[in-house]
Amino acid sequence: MANLLSLLDVDGDSKISQAEWLREFGTMEEFQKADIDNDGVIDLSEWTIYSPKFELLHNLSNDSIEHENAAQVGGHAGGFRPGLVPGRILKKTNELEVTAFKEMACDDPAAPYCVKFFSSLGEPIDGEQWVEMENLLQAKNACVMDCKIGGRTFLESEAKNAKLRTDLATKMVKHTPGSLTADEAKKGITKLTYMRFRDAASSIKELKFRIEGYTTKAKDQKAPVSADKVECQKLQHEADVGQALNTYFSTAPNGTKWRVLRQLKGLEAAIPRSDFFKSHELIGSSLLFVYDPDGTYASVKMIDFGKTSKRQGLTHTAAWQSGNHEDEYVVGLRNIIRLIEHS
Numbered sequence: 001m002a003n004l005l006s007l008l009d010v011d012g013d014s015k016i017s018q019a020e021w022l023r024e025f026g027t028m029e030e031f032q033k034a035d036i037d038n039d040g041v042i043d044l045s046e047w048t049i050y051s052p053k054f055e056l057l058h059n060l061s062n063d064s065i066e067h068e069n070a071a072q073v074g075g076h077a078g079g080f081r082p083g084l085v086p087g088r089i090l091k092k093t094n095e096l097e098v099t100a101f102k103e104m105a106c107d108d109p110a111a112p113y114c115v116k117f118f119s120s121l122g123e124p125i126d127g128e129q130w131v132e133m134e135n136l137l138q139a140k141n142a143c144v145m146d147c148k149i150g151g152r153t154f155l156e157s158e159a160k161n162a163k164l165r166t167d168l169a170t171k172m173v174k175h176t177p178g179s180l181t182a183d184e185a186k187k188g189i190t191k192l193t194y195m196r197f198r199d200a201a202s203s204i205k206e207l208k209f210r211i212e213g214y215t216t217k218a219k220d221q222k223a224p225v226s227a228d229k230v231e232c233q234k235l236q237h238e239a240d241v242g243q244a245l246n247t248y249f250s251t252a253p254n255g256t257k258w259r260v261l262r263q264l265k266g267l268e269a270a271i272p273r274s275d276f277f278k279s280h281e282l283i284g285s286s287l288l289f290v291y292d293p294d295g296t297y298a299s300v301k302m303i304d305f306g307k308t309s310k311r312q313g314l315t316h317t318a319a320w321q322s323g324n325h326e327d328e329y330v331v332g333l334r335n336i337i338r339l340i341e342h343s
Ligand SMILES: Nc1ncnc2c1ncn2[C@@H]1O[C@H](COP(=O)(O)OP(=O)(O)O)[C@@H](O)[C@H]1O
Pocket: 068, 071, 072, 073, 074, 075, 076, 077, 079, 089, 091, 115, 133, 134, 135, 136, 137, 144, 146, 286, 288, 303, 304, 305, 306
């Protein structure tokens, strides 16, 4: 895969010959399914490469964007559009995310575990900035799970404001009645109090990751079914989160968990060698798990760099204290590996 990606990225060339294809993938079967031009050259720009040895190579029509939105398990609604070419989507984004994508070099050891990014669109559409990336949901029945990784979901800069806000106090009491005294609710709370509360009310505090949402598809179901997002995000403890992971994988074919674990462990091994991780603080970033219930593929990729920023010298394991910017990404990653192994 690394070689193939470099064919695509480094040379800026999205075509490979039959000989190159065979060298990378070793079989003619998939090559013949592809759209080969008269010179026997395959245009890879319309293809998505999931994993080494083509776990799945897919072509996607833009019509399926409706499905993609339906299958969005986390994040903000209305944030996606069809891509400029099949197999890609546009995400409404911000400067931090575009910068992070550009700084993930294609030869970075963590790059194979990150969603593939193609371009940021210079001209805003409807006043918004968009980024084009690989569509990770290629099959109609793909089951997907979004897990936010790290020990906090807010930036230090978001936590600095000392202003007392009654709107946040109201939200906190709505989430957990009785979490504030009448006096506290009346005076209001700081954004830091609210955000720490939100993280502690999920598994972020205990496990350094939380499940944002997921879909499953049992054999007798026509389409994937979503788990309740709010309930997912409220799971706090290991046993409950483990149970949810178990439910996500319960409709997966045999071997899916192990394929996913191999990729997660690959990411864990890549992080100490990754320049991207050496120079970034990752907040609110997710791992997007996708499997096809028919067994064609299983993948997990890093997505969502909207709060990822340049920061030198983080360990990604040390506990966060205000000012040290630590994100505890690796602690969350190790916990998710352990829980999937035991689920
Ligand atoms: N490259 C992608 N391909 C397919 N679906 C995606 C992709 N990126 C994100 N999604 C879907 O959209 C959701 C939100 O994406 P995310 O990047 O986390 O946006 P937000 O910044 O709104 O949180 C994810 O949970 C996932 O379901």
